[in-house]
Amino acid sequence: MIPRLVIAGTNSGAGKTTVTVGLCGALRRLGLKVSLFKCGPDYLDPTYHHRASGLRSQNLDGWMMGRDAVLSTFTNASRASDIALIEGVMGLFDGVGSDSDTGSTAEIAKWLGAPVLLVVDAAGMSRSIAAMALGFATFDPALNVAGVICNRVGSRGHLEILQQASAQVPVVGGLPRDESSSFPERHLGLRTASEGALPTALFDTWSDHVAGWCDVDRIRRIANSAAPIEHSTQSSDIRHPTRCRIGIAVDDAFHFYYDENLRLLQQFGAELIEFSPIHDDHLPRVDGLYIGGGYPEVHAQALTGNESMRRDIHAFCSSGKPVYAECGGLMYLCTAIGQLDGTHLPMVNWFGADAIMSDRLQALGYVEAITSTTTFMGSAGKKFRGHQFRYSTHEWHTSPETTYSFSNRRSGSRSDEGYSCGNVIGSYIHAHWASNPSLPQSFVESCALAVPTPKQY
Numbered sequence: 262m263i264p265r266l267v268i269a270g271t272n273s274g275a276g277k278t279t280v281t282v283g284l285c286g287a288l289r290r291l292g293l294k295v296s297l298f299k300c301g302p303d304y305l306d307p308t309y310h311h312r313a314s315g316l317r318s319q320n321l322d323g324w325m326m327g328r329d330a331v332l333s334t335f336t337n338a339s340r341a342s343d344i345a346l347i348e349g350v351m352g353l354f355d356g357v358g359s360d361s362d363t364g365s366t367a368e369i370a371k372w373l374g375a376p377v378l379l380v381v382d383a384a385g386m387s388r389s390i391a392a393m394a395l396g397f398a399t400f401d402p403a404l405n406v407a408g409v410i411c412n413r414v415g416s417r418g419h420l421e422i423l424q425q426a427s428a429q430v431p432v433v434g435g436l437p438r439d440e441s442s443s444f445p446e447r448h449l450g451l452r453t454a455s456e457g458a459l460p461t462a463l464f465d466t467w468s469d470h471v472a473g474w475c476d477v478d479r480i481r482r483i484a485n486s487a488a489p490i491e492h493s494t495q496s497s498d499i500r501h502p503t504r505c506r507i508g509i510a511v512d513d514a515f516h517f518y519y520d521e522n523l524r525l526l527q528q529f530g531a532e533l534i535e536f537s538p539i540h541d542d543h544l545p546r547v548d549g550l551y552i553g554g555g556y557p558e559v560h561a562q563a564l565t566g567n568e569s570m571r572r573d574i575h576a577f578c579s580s581g582k583p584v585y586a587e588c589g590g591l592m593y594l595c596t597a598i599g600q601l602d603g604t605h606l607p608m609v610n611w612f613g614a615d616a617i618m619s620d621r622l623q624a625l626g627y628v629e630a631i632t633s634t635t636t637f638m639g640s641a642g643k644k645f646r647g648h649q650f651r652y653s654t655h656e657w658h659t660s661p662e663t664t665y666s667f668s669n670r671r672s673g674s675r676s677d678e679g680y681s682c683g684n685v686i687g688s689y690i691h692a693h694w695a696s697n698p699s700l701p702q703s704f705v706e707s708c709a710l711a712v713p714t715p716k717q718y
Contacts, residue, residue: 263344269353269380271397272351275380282310283470285310291477298318320693327695335490344481356368378408378483379408383412383419384438394409395429505712507548515553525702540567542569549582556589557598561608562606571608578684586688588651588689595608613659615656631643632644633663646693
């Protein structure tokens with residue numbers, strides 16, 4: 262019965278993240294515990310959610326996860342909260358194709374039975390708000406677009422005009438144009454909110470704007486109108502005893518992890534030990550490594566300078582214990598990272614390749630992979646889904662071995678991937694293990710085999 266609300270946009274850049282974190286702050290000031298979620302594969306918006314709510318944000322991706330995993334993730338993460346806010350991806354109806362709502366915000370809203378608040382960039386708009394709101398509200402009769410929030414409003418008078426114009430779909434508030442409080446951006450979209458460059462005052466400002474410009478009580482009533490979710494979560498509650506320790510690289514260079522992936526590792530018996538390739542001198546005592554994505558190219562000087570950590574990780578790779586590295590993690594395990602200025606900064610030197618940065622996007626979109634060999638992730642023939650979003654390519658010094666192939670969801674083209682060297686797998690694909698939980702299960706089981714005898718965990 263958790264009250265819930267999907268905050269969707271007419272398009273990317275409409276202001277969904279700003280509305281979400283501002284509304285979260287306004288609700289917390291009323292004493293409410295707020296759970297936040299992000300539709301789609303995005304890693305960055307959840308860092309804003311974490312700053313706003315104080316809780317980990319969960320991704321809900323219809324194409325990568327499927328309905329059952331989406332509902333399980335939502336119900337598990339929101340059960341102790343007073344209200345849940347789900348930020349959409351792109352525009353409300355934008356998904357993996359043009360002929361269905363698969364992978365879209367609309368799909369998630371219908372699965373969750375959640376009313377929708379539509380965020381519209383209303384700069385320079387008056388009566389046209391009515392046509393836009395009504396079009397979105399009637400496009401899919403199975404969807405409940407219950408209200409509109411107008412972003413970049415010019416004045417109180419402008420907001421009143423918009424409210425008067427949209428009689429059938431109510432405008433429940435707006436946010437003033439405030440360029441001085443905009444969140445900064447860089448080449449992968451928004452800057453992660455975990456970095457020190459984002460002061461708390463920015464979040465406070467948008468909470469003030471929501472509290473002063475939006476009808477928060479009415480928004481709460483809309484959230485309370487959501488129907489109960491009928492879904493069993495018994496299978497996801499089963500947790501195995503701890504049987505191994507997996508090191509998780511977490512710092513400014515590496516922090517792109519789907520929270521569900523980490524939860525699955527714990528469910529299957531892994532104790533997760535965080536460490537920093539930037540700041541820590543040595544690896545902790547672990548039985549496996551998981552090095553996720555992030556911004557190793559931005560922090561390449563610091564990673565290069567930490568020679569003791571690079572030596573430890575190279576030695577760990579040589580030990581035969583399982584190592585899994587995604588995107589930025591793969592780049593870190595290469596010989597060097599080639600920067601835009603032409604410099605090459607040494608990395609772990611496990612994979613015989615240089616990761617070369619580009620100022621243009623090199624890959625973007627959903628992929629479906631199938632394993633071609635038996636590895637610590639399990640046997641051949643296992644399918645899983647994931648996402649690519651990268652600005653780098655590889656210059657290989659030797660021909661790499663690959664452990665799976667993948668097809669691009671949009672183009673259908675196939676490629677070999679899952680680079681393998683020893684018991685190390687590196688990939689540009691950000692896999693979502695809800696698409697095949699047997700992969701993290703096999704990972705944990707393989708790490709458990711590396712536990713010293715007698716077992717210490």
